[in-house]
Amino acid sequence: MNLYNHQQTSSSSSNSSTRTQDSTIVDSDKSYLLPCPKRRRRRDSSSVVEDPQTMTLKIPSHRTCQRTIGRYSSHSTFFILSCLLVLFLPLISAAPPCVRFADYDSINQMFIDGGPGTKVYLCPNKLYRLSGTIVFTAADQEIATFGYPTGSERAILRVEGLKTSTAIQGDCRRCARVGIRSLIIDGNRKKLGRIINSDDATGLVVLGGNEGQSIKNCWIKNPRGFTGIHIREGDKLQCSGSVIDKNEIGPVGEEYDPDIDGEDPEISPLGRPLADGLSIACKDSFVRDNTFYDNTDASIVIYCSPGTLIHANHITARSLSSMAGILLVDQTPFDGDYSGVLIKQNIIDAASRSIRVGIGIGSTIWSDDTETILKGGTVINNGLKGRYMGFGIVAAGLENWKIKGNWDEATHQGKKSARCFDDPVNPDPMPFMFNEATVKDSEFQPGFQNHDFQYVVCIDGLYDKSNPPKHDLPPLPHDMDNQEAEKEAIPPKDIHKQRQKEEKAQKEQDQESILENSEQDQKLWMIFLNILNNKTKGKKEIGNLDPAISTHLEKLQRRIEHLENSQRTLLESAVNMRSSIQLWDQEMSAVGEWQYDILLDVRHKLDLHLNHPDTLHLENIELPQINSPRVVEDHSHPSIERDGLRDLSNKERLNTLNQNDSWGWWFKVLLIQGIVGFGCWGIRNWWKRRRIHSKIL
Numbered sequence: 001m002n003l004y005n006h007q008q009t010s011s012s013s014s015n016s017s018t019r020t021q022d023s024t025i026v027d028s029d030k031s032y033l034l035p036c037p038k039r040r041r042r043r044d045s046s047s048v049v050e051d052p053q054t055m056t057l058k059i060p061s062h063r064t065c066q067r068t069i070g071r072y073s074s075h076s077t078f079f080i081l082s083c084l085l086v087l088f089l090p091l092i093s094a095a096p097p098c099v100r101f102a103d104y105d106s107i108n109q110m111f112i113d114g115g116p117g118t119k120v121y122l123c124p125n126k127l128y129r130l131s132g133t134i135v136f137t138a139a140d141q142e143i144a145t146f147g148y149p150t151g152s153e154r155a156i157l158r159v160e161g162l163k164t165s166t167a168i169q170g171d172c173r174r175c176a177r178v179g180i181r182s183l184i185i186d187g188n189r190k191k192l193g194r195i196i197n198s199d200d201a202t203g204l205v206v207l208g209g210n211e212g213q214s215i216k217n218c219w220i221k222n223p224r225g226f227t228g229i230h231i232r233e234g235d236k237l238q239c240s241g242s243v244i245d246k247n248e249i250g251p252v253g254e255e256y257d258p259d260i261d262g263e264d265p266e267i268s269p270l271g272r273p274l275a276d277g278l279s280i281a282c283k284d285s286f287v288r289d290n291t292f293y294d295n296t297d298a299s300i301v302i303y304c305s306p307g308t309l310i311h312a313n314h315i316t317a318r319s320l321s322s323m324a325g326i327l328l329v330d331q332t333p334f335d336g337d338y339s340g341v342l343i344k345q346n347i348i349d350a351a352s353r354s355i356r357v358g359i360g361i362g363s364t365i366w367s368d369d370t371e372t373i374l375k376g377g378t379v380i381n382n383g384l385k386g387r388y389m390g391f392g393i394v395a396a397g398l399e400n401w402k403i404k405g406n407w408d409e410a411t412h413q414g415k416k417s418a419r420c421f422d423d424p425v426n427p428d429p430m431p432f433m434f435n436e437a438t439v440k441d442s443e444f445q446p447g448f449q450n451h452d453f454q455y456v457v458c459i460d461g462l463y464d465k466s467n468p469p470k471h472d473l474p475p476l477p478h479d480m481d482n483q484e485a486e487k488e489a490i491p492p493k494d495i496h497k498q499r500q501k502e503e504k505a506q507k508e509q510d511q512e513s514i515l516e517n518s519e520q521d522q523k524l525w526m527i528f529l530n531i532l533n534n535k536t537k538g539k540k541e542i543g544n545l546d547p548a549i550s551t552h553l554e555k556l557q558r559r560i561e562h563l564e565n566s567q568r569t570l571l572e573s574a575v576n577m578r579s580s581i582q583l584w585d586q587e588m589s590a591v592g593e594w595q596y597d598i599l600l601d602v603r604h605k606l607d608l609h610l611n612h613p614d615t616l617h618l619e620n621i622e623l624p625q626i627n628s629p630r631v632v633e634d635h636s637h638p639s640i641e642r643d644g645l646r647d648l649s650n651k652e653r654l655n656t657l658n659q660n661d662s663w664g665w666w667f668k669v670l671l672i673q674g675i676v677g678f679g680c681w682g683i684r685n686w687w688k689r690r691r692i693h694s695k696i697l
Contacts, residue, residue, distance in 0.1 A: 098123040098146040104132040111137045116174075121146040122155035122183070131161040136170035136178045143168065144181035150217045150246075158186040159204075165195045165225040169206045170213060171232050173593060177212035180205065187223040189254075194224055194271030201225035201272060207242065208232030208282055214243035220277075221251055227276040228252050228295075231285065233303070233333045239282035246289050249277040253296035255320055263418075274323065276301050281333055283307050284340075294320040294353075298327045304334035305341060306376070313346045317353035317388065323457050324357040328377065329366040338401075339376030350386030350410060354461020358384045358410075361403070362396040362438070368421065368454045370438060373399050381405040384431065390414040391456050396435035401442040408432070414459035426453045 098121045099107070110120050116138040122128060122145050134143065134157075145155040157167050167185050170178040187204045195201035204223035207213045208231045220228040228249050231242050253275030261268035277295035278287065281303035288309070292299035293316040300310060315325045325348035328338060348358045359379060363369040374397060384392045389410035395403060412429040420426060427433070432448040 098126075100126065102128060104130045104134045107134050107143070108137070111135070111141055114141075116140050118142075119144070122157075124149055124153040124155060127156045127158060129158055129160045130164065130167055132164055133166045134168045136168075136172065136175045138174050139176040140178070141170075141175070142179040142181060143183065144179070145183055148182045148217065150182060154182050154184045154217075154219070156184040156186060159188045159192065159224070162192060163195075163200070165200060165204070165223070166202050166206050167204055171206055171209040171234070173209065175207075175213070176210045177214075178207070178210075179213070180207075180215045180218055182217045184219045184221075186221055187225075187228075189222040189224045192224060194254075194273065196269075196271040198226075198272065203227040203230030203279065205229045206232065208239045209234035210239060212241045212243075214245070215247060216243070216245045217247065219248045221249070223252060223275055225275070226272060226297075227279040227301075229278045229280075231278075231280040231282045233281040237283075237333060240284045242280070242282045242285040244278060244280070244285070244287045244290060248291045248293075249295065249299070250292055251294035251296075251320060252277050253320075255296055279303065280305055280308065283334075285309070286311075288312055290314075292316070293318050295322055296320050298322065298324040300326045301330070302326070302328050302338075302341065303330045303332060304337050306334060306337050307340035308342075310341075310343045311345055315346065315348045315355075317350050317355050317386070319353060321353040321388075321461050322355045324360050324365075325355055326359045327357075327366065328359075328361045328374065329363050331363065331372050331374065336372065336374045337376060338374055341377040343377075343379040343382060345381045345383075347383045347385065348389075350389040350461075352386075352388070354388040354390060354414065355386070356390040356414065356457045356459055356461065357394055358382075358389060358391065359393045359406075360391075360457070361394070361401070362398055362435075364396040364435065364438070364454055365394050365456055370397065370454070373397055373438075373440075374401075375399045376401065378402045379404075379406065382407075384408045384410040387411045388413065388461050390429045390459055390461065391433060392429075392431035394433050394453075394456055395439065395442075395444075395448075396453070397438045398442050399440040401439075403448075404443060404445040406432075406445060413462050415462060417458050417460045419455075420458035421454055424452045424454060426456055426458075427451045429459065 099110075100123050102122075107120055111118050117140045118138070119142045122143070124145055124147060145153070147153075159165070159167055165187070167187065168180060170180075185204060202225045204220060204225065205215065205228065207215070207229075213231070215229060229244065229247075231239065231244075233239050254273040256265040256273050261270065261273050265273050274297035275295070276297045277292045277299040278290075279301045280287065282305055284307040285305060286309050287300065288311045290313045292313065295315075299315045299322065300313065302308065302310065310326065315322075326343060326346065328341070328343075343359065348355060357365060359382060360366065361377070361379065362374060363372040377398075378401070379393065380402065382393075383406070387410070389412050391414075392408055392410065392412065393403065393406055395401070408431040410431070412431060414429045416426070427449075430449060432445070433451055433453070434444060434448050435452060436450040437452075
């Protein structure tokens with residue numbers, strides 16, 4: 001029976017079979033026929049059956065040519081997977097890497113190398129230990145947690161340097177519009193203690209001296225200096241438009257203890273125990289929707305800051321008492337000008353510890369100064385709560401102020417301490433109090449009582465541990481500070497003792513080093529005397545030498561002296577040249593700063609003219625609502641139009657830069673997609689050719 005000759009068969013049954021040029025294989029159930037290429041295989045008589053009528057081979061269904069279908073399906077699956085990988089490539093390449101390991105010096109180098117607009121992203125849930133201060137160096141720089149989280153996922157910057165009090169600083173002349181976003185900044189006061197020298201006890205975050213700086217969605221806690229956030233006015237009072245928004249600030253400072261700190265907390269031998277939450281001296285600023293808790297000095301201290309809005313902040317005393325909630329008591333640096341300052345809809349809650357003064361307005365609240373007059377300002381619709389409130393709203397030494405619409409639900413109590421003055425005798429705590437004799441042209445709401453007083457923050461709070469507050473404390477945004485911080489916390493006395501031991505050990509070590517150095521000096525003197533004796537002996541021996549040799553030796557000695565004089569002259573010239581180069585560098589840096597300022601002003605004006613030519617006529621334009629602290633109801637001042645135009649120009653410039661960056665990023669992504677797709681296509685063709693070649697063989 002010849003299986004390879006061309007034959008044709010027919011059958012009356014419903015099933016039929018066809019043949020290829022080489023052979024025909026028929027499925028056992030005869031539902032379909034599949035051509036199969038010829039391959040050398042060992043026949044198994046148990047699985048191959050000969051049909052004499054059709055002259056074909058019948059095999060079971062599991063031996064059909066499913067390998068052909070499998071080959072094509074594997075290629076399709078590979079092609080589909082390649083396409084899916086190419087589609088998901090933008091999601092993989094879109095995530096920029098965050099800085100996983102860094103100290104202050106490496107972050108500072110990133111800002112220096114990157115220049116204006118540099119953004120440093122730290123990794124979520126990552127702890128960064130700082131032995132120094134992170135310093136902004138140019139405009140529009142930013143440090144933030146990648147993804148801008150608002151909870152415990154934020155990166156942690158923790159101070160570890162023994163002499164470091166500032167974690168982030170950005171008050172330079174070029175630091176316009178720098179930003180701090182979504183960070184937990186820990187001054188580590190509980191472990192490292194206070195800064196003893198008051199000149200070095202700066203804020204944990206120091207900004208100011210420029211425009212448009214901001215701190216948003218951060219947690220500031222445990223500063224070692226006098227405040228958590230310090231917004232400086234600048235050398236020429238040029239600070240404006242800072243934004244402090246949606247931050248948690250606390251705990252800050254320690255309670256004053258006379259047994260440890262002495263009679264006056266300002267001159268404590270261990271360093272100042274009290275600390276402010278926010279100290280701001282910046283015009284037209286915006287402090288909104290922040291949570292302050294356990295700020296031992298005052299939560300918000302306003303140094304004049306004309307045009308500033310303090311709105312919708314929540315101040316709470318939970319586990320530490322506070323001197324005050326909001327203070328407006330300083331005359332510097334704007335000569336007592338509080339015009340345009342608006343304190344609105346803030347809540348001050350003495351929930352479980354005392355707050356001695358809710359809102360203090362006037363220098364008399366903080367001292368015995370009854371002559372200073374503070375001008376302007378508005379305090380409206382603020383609330384007082386809690387069982388341990390001292391004085392509510394206290395005012396004295398004011399002119400052209402408006403204090404209305406404030407409400408009180410607090411229990412007012414407190415006792416006089418040894419720090420209070422004998423004359424005048426301050427009254428007992430009450431909701432609203434003012435000194436009418438020192439107030440001019442001002443509006444007060446009903447309920448204010450007239451009293452003569454000075455330094456009302458001298459009272460001590462009353463707290464009954466057997467009768468804790470019955471109402472629940474206001475919840476914190478998160479609570480990840482407590483257990484580890486309490487374990488690492490060291491009492492101030494122990495820190496002071498530890499420092500004394502370290503200083504004593506350092507003194508002993510210095511004395512030992514001095515003794516060792518003195519012994520070495522004695523040995524050197526002995527060696528020097530021996531060398532001199534050898535030289536005198538050598539001169540006597542030279543006198544007995546041949547005259548020609550002695551002449552040569554004298555010439556050689558004179559030559560050596562001449563070389564020494566020349567070397568000394570060259571060293572002096574090098575020192576002079578170095579000092580000249582330093583002076584030149586200073587002059588060039590000053591010229592560069594001057595040129596930068598001029599170019600920045602010109603660029604702002606060009607952007608304003610090109611992008612908003614119709615804004616030159618301010619009386620015919622209605623400015624759009626921008627994310628700016630100046631566009632707020634009841635907060636207008638004469639410079640709002642100019643500042644609004646500056647915001648428009650800056651926003652347009654940043655949008656242009658972001659568009660250019662986005663186009664370049666998409667071009668890179670498309671290029672990578674093309675390369676990967678072309679590679680997948682080439683690999684697929686190579687694989688097909690290889691399979692075909694192997695089949696031919």
